[in-house]
Amino acid sequence: MTSTTTSTSTDPLPFSSDAGALRAINKRFEGLLTVRTKAMKGKGAWYWAHLEPILVPHPDTGLPKSVKLKCSLCDSLFSSSNPSRTASEHFKRGTCSNFTSSLRPPSPLPISSITPAPRKRPSPATSPPSYQNHSLPILHSSHFQISHANTAHSHNHHHHHQHLMLSGGKDDLCALAMFEDSVKKLKSPKTSPGPALSKDQVNSALDLLFDWFYENSVSLSMIEHRKFQAFLSQVGLPNKLGREISGERLDARFVEAKAESEARIRDAMFFQLASDGWKCGDWFNLDFCCGGDCGGVGGGESLVKFVVNLPNGSSVFQKAVFNGGVENSKYAEERCVGIVADKFKAKALRNLEVQHHWMVNTACQLQGLTSLIKDFNCELPLFRVVIENCLKVANFIDNELHVRSVFLKYRMQEMDCGGLIRVPSPKCDPLKNFGVAFPTLEDTLSCARVIQRVVMEDGFKVMCMEDPLAREVAGMVQNEGFWNELEAVYSLVRLVKGMVQDVETERPLIGRCLSLWEELRSKVKEWCGKYNIVEGHAEKIVEKRFRKNYHPAWAAAFILDPLYLVKDASGKYLPPYKCLTREQEKDVDKLLTRLASREEAHVVLMELMKWRSEGLDPLYAQAVQMKQKDPVTGKMKVANPLSSRLVWETCLSEFKSLGKIAVRLIFLHATSSGFKSNSSFTRKVSANKHSRVTLERAQKIIYIAAHAKLERRDFSNGEEKDAELFVMSNSEDDMLEVYADAPLV
Structure with missing residues (x-):
C-alpha cells in the first residue's frame, strides 16, 4: 500500500492503488446490482424499483470514480452509501416530485395492524360454503375486535388504526405475530416431500454433512436450528442428529484423522515441531511438546496448537490444548530436530538444546x-x-457538536461514506498499545482533505477566536509538518506489516531469515532518508530486535542451502560467506560442531572447508535456483523448493557427516503458525472449559478441522474470507443497512 496525505472524491478508497480502487468500485457496483435484482424479484426493499446504481466516470480518464444511485423518476443522483436513508428522504418526504404513494407496492398487512371493524352477519343466501371461508374468526373483547380482511380490500379503504395495548407491555405484538404465522401455515398446504432416499444415500449425505461441520468447526448447536432441521426434512434426511454428530461419527472421524497423522510422522526420518498460541511467554519441556494425548495447558485462555513440519515440505497437525493437566511422554524425542514457537522463554529453549545436542529451537x-x-x-x-x-x-472533532456535523458533511461529500474518526477506548493506553492507536492514525490520514476543509470553515474560524484548543488543532492541521510526521509513522507501520504479510504467505525456512532482516534494514534506511529521520535511532531499534530473534542456525542454514550459493568470477557456485559478519562465521562453526556427534565434529569442519572452497556443480546449482511465476501471487518463486535438501542426499553424498546435518537444518521453518483456527469456536469452548466432555469433543473437532486444512494446504482463516466477501465499500454498516431494509419473511 502507498500512503498519501489527502483523499479526494475521485478516489473514494484512499491509500490504495488505482487498480485496487477500480476493483473496489466495480465490486461495490456489482453488489448493489445484485441487491436491486433480488428486490425486483420481490425479495428486497420496495424502493429499489426506483433507484438504479450507476458508475460515475472521471472527467479526465473516463474510468469509474464512484458509484451513485439514480432516481428513475426524476433523474436525481445520490450517494450509494446508505440506500435506505436516501429512499426515506427522497420518496417518503416528498422530495421527488414524480413519486406518489401509489408507486409503492403494497405489502400484506399483519393481523396485528388490522383495524377493528363492526361485524356484519351475512345472510344465508350470500354466505359462502364453510370450506371456502378462509377468513380469521373474529375475536370478541370488551375493548376491541380483530377481523381478518382481504388484502386488496384493506388497500382500497381508509381505516382508522387503533393502538393495541397487550399484556407484554407497550407495542408488544409478538404473540399476535406468532398467531399470524400459525394462520399462514394453516392456509398454505405443506409441500409434498420428494422421493425417499435409500439408506446408502442417507449415510453418504450425512457423512458429507458431518465432514463439513467438523472441518469448518461449525457450532454443533446449529444442527438444532429449526430452519436447518426444516431443510433436512425437505431433502429427505433425518433431522434428529444431535447425538449422532457429537457421538460415534465424531469419534470415528477423529480416529481416522489421528491415524493418518501419526502414520506420516512415524514414516518421516525427522521432523520439526511448531507451536503457537502461547501467552506471557509460557513454555514447557520437550516431554510435553512431543507428548501424546493431553487435556490441556496452562498459561492463558488461548488455544495452543502444535504442528509437525515434515522434511517433504508438508505439515501434520499434532494436537491442540486448552487449560489443564498434561502427561509426559518420550514420544518422538529422538527425531525432533527443532522447535519454532511464537512466544517463548529463551532460557528454556536454550536448555532444550543443551539436553539434546541435535536440536535447533528458534523464535517465530x-x-x-x-x-x-x-x-x-x-x-x-x-x-x-x-x-x-x-x-x-x-x-476535538468527535466531541464538538458543530465541528462534528461539519466533518460528517464534508466526509460524505469527499469520500461517499460517513462516520467519525475512530479513537481508542478510555480504558486503553494508546502510547503503550499501538494496536489501539493505529485506527486513529489511519482515519486521520485518510480524512486529511476533509479535516483541512473543516478548519477552513467560517464557523471553525469563529470558534478559534474564543477556544484555545480550537486554535491549537487548526494550527496542527494547517502545518505541513503534522501531516509529514503522520505519514512517516503510517508508512513505517505499513512497511513492517507488509513484510509480516509476506512472511505469513511465503512461510520461509530459517535460511531466509538473514536476508529477510537485511531487507528490512535496507527499507528502514530508505524510510529514514525519505522522511528526514535520523538513521541511528531507528537502526538501533531494528538491530536490537534482530539480536533477540537471531539464532546461529540462521547463518548455518544460509551457508549450507544451495539456494543461496553465489557465482564467483571463476564460474563456481560457492556459499555466500561474504554476506556474514565475522561473529556469524564463528557461529556457523560452533553450531555445526554441536549438532554433530563427538566422533564426527572434526570431520564436519573439514567438509565445511571443502564446501566453502568448491561449492556445488554449476548445473545443479542453477537447477536448484530455477524460479517460475506463481499463478496466484504473480511473484517469482523457486520451482522446486525440496531440491535444496535432495541435492545433499544425492549429488553431495561425498559430504557424509556435513550432509546429515545439512538435510536436517535447511528444512526447518522460520514461522510457527500452521493454520488459523476459528476464533468464535475457540471462545465458545473456553467458556465451557471446565467440562471434560466439552473439552474432549472440542479437541477432536479442532483436530479434524486442522488435519483437513493442512491436507489441502489451507493456512487461511474462514472468518477472514467472510470479511472479504462482505467488504464492498468503506462504509462498515452499508450492507447491514441494505439487508435491514429487506422485508421479514
Missing part, C-alpha cells in the same frame, strides 16, 4: 516482526508525538 519471525512495531512505538519519540497529536485532533 511473524512474532519478531510484529514485536518490532511495538519497539518503534515505545522507543521512537516520533510515534508518541504523532499519536498524541492525532488523538487531540480526533477527540
Whole structure:
C-alpha cells in the first residue's frame, strides 16, 4: 500500500492503488446490482424499483470514480452509501416530485395492524360454503375486535388504526405475530416431500454433512436450528442428529484423522515441531511438546496448537490444548530436530538444546516482526508525538457538536461514506498499545482533505477566536509538518506489516531469515532518508530486535542451502560467506560442531572447508535456483523448493557427516503458525472449559478441522474470507443497512 496525505472524491478508497480502487468500485457496483435484482424479484426493499446504481466516470480518464444511485423518476443522483436513508428522504418526504404513494407496492398487512371493524352477519343466501371461508374468526373483547380482511380490500379503504395495548407491555405484538404465522401455515398446504432416499444415500449425505461441520468447526448447536432441521426434512434426511454428530461419527472421524497423522510422522526420518498460541511467554519441556494425548495447558485462555513440519515440505497437525493437566511422554524425542514457537522463554529453549545436542529451537519471525512495531512505538519519540497529536485532533472533532456535523458533511461529500474518526477506548493506553492507536492514525490520514476543509470553515474560524484548543488543532492541521510526521509513522507501520504479510504467505525456512532482516534494514534506511529521520535511532531499534530473534542456525542454514550459493568470477557456485559478519562465521562453526556427534565434529569442519572452497556443480546449482511465476501471487518463486535438501542426499553424498546435518537444518521453518483456527469456536469452548466432555469433543473437532486444512494446504482463516466477501465499500454498516431494509419473511 502507498500512503498519501489527502483523499479526494475521485478516489473514494484512499491509500490504495488505482487498480485496487477500480476493483473496489466495480465490486461495490456489482453488489448493489445484485441487491436491486433480488428486490425486483420481490425479495428486497420496495424502493429499489426506483433507484438504479450507476458508475460515475472521471472527467479526465473516463474510468469509474464512484458509484451513485439514480432516481428513475426524476433523474436525481445520490450517494450509494446508505440506500435506505436516501429512499426515506427522497420518496417518503416528498422530495421527488414524480413519486406518489401509489408507486409503492403494497405489502400484506399483519393481523396485528388490522383495524377493528363492526361485524356484519351475512345472510344465508350470500354466505359462502364453510370450506371456502378462509377468513380469521373474529375475536370478541370488551375493548376491541380483530377481523381478518382481504388484502386488496384493506388497500382500497381508509381505516382508522387503533393502538393495541397487550399484556407484554407497550407495542408488544409478538404473540399476535406468532398467531399470524400459525394462520399462514394453516392456509398454505405443506409441500409434498420428494422421493425417499435409500439408506446408502442417507449415510453418504450425512457423512458429507458431518465432514463439513467438523472441518469448518461449525457450532454443533446449529444442527438444532429449526430452519436447518426444516431443510433436512425437505431433502429427505433425518433431522434428529444431535447425538449422532457429537457421538460415534465424531469419534470415528477423529480416529481416522489421528491415524493418518501419526502414520506420516512415524514414516518421516525427522521432523520439526511448531507451536503457537502461547501467552506471557509460557513454555514447557520437550516431554510435553512431543507428548501424546493431553487435556490441556496452562498459561492463558488461548488455544495452543502444535504442528509437525515434515522434511517433504508438508505439515501434520499434532494436537491442540486448552487449560489443564498434561502427561509426559518420550514420544518422538529422538527425531525432533527443532522447535519454532511464537512466544517463548529463551532460557528454556536454550536448555532444550543443551539436553539434546541435535536440536535447533528458534523464535517465530511473524512474532519478531510484529514485536518490532511495538519497539518503534515505545522507543521512537516520533510515534508518541504523532499519536498524541492525532488523538487531540480526533477527540476535538468527535466531541464538538458543530465541528462534528461539519466533518460528517464534508466526509460524505469527499469520500461517499460517513462516520467519525475512530479513537481508542478510555480504558486503553494508546502510547503503550499501538494496536489501539493505529485506527486513529489511519482515519486521520485518510480524512486529511476533509479535516483541512473543516478548519477552513467560517464557523471553525469563529470558534478559534474564543477556544484555545480550537486554535491549537487548526494550527496542527494547517502545518505541513503534522501531516509529514503522520505519514512517516503510517508508512513505517505499513512497511513492517507488509513484510509480516509476506512472511505469513511465503512461510520461509530459517535460511531466509538473514536476508529477510537485511531487507528490512535496507527499507528502514530508505524510510529514514525519505522522511528526514535520523538513521541511528531507528537502526538501533531494528538491530536490537534482530539480536533477540537471531539464532546461529540462521547463518548455518544460509551457508549450507544451495539456494543461496553465489557465482564467483571463476564460474563456481560457492556459499555466500561474504554476506556474514565475522561473529556469524564463528557461529556457523560452533553450531555445526554441536549438532554433530563427538566422533564426527572434526570431520564436519573439514567438509565445511571443502564446501566453502568448491561449492556445488554449476548445473545443479542453477537447477536448484530455477524460479517460475506463481499463478496466484504473480511473484517469482523457486520451482522446486525440496531440491535444496535432495541435492545433499544425492549429488553431495561425498559430504557424509556435513550432509546429515545439512538435510536436517535447511528444512526447518522460520514461522510457527500452521493454520488459523476459528476464533468464535475457540471462545465458545473456553467458556465451557471446565467440562471434560466439552473439552474432549472440542479437541477432536479442532483436530479434524486442522488435519483437513493442512491436507489441502489451507493456512487461511474462514472468518477472514467472510470479511472479504462482505467488504464492498468503506462504509462498515452499508450492507447491514441494505439487508435491514429487506422485508421479514
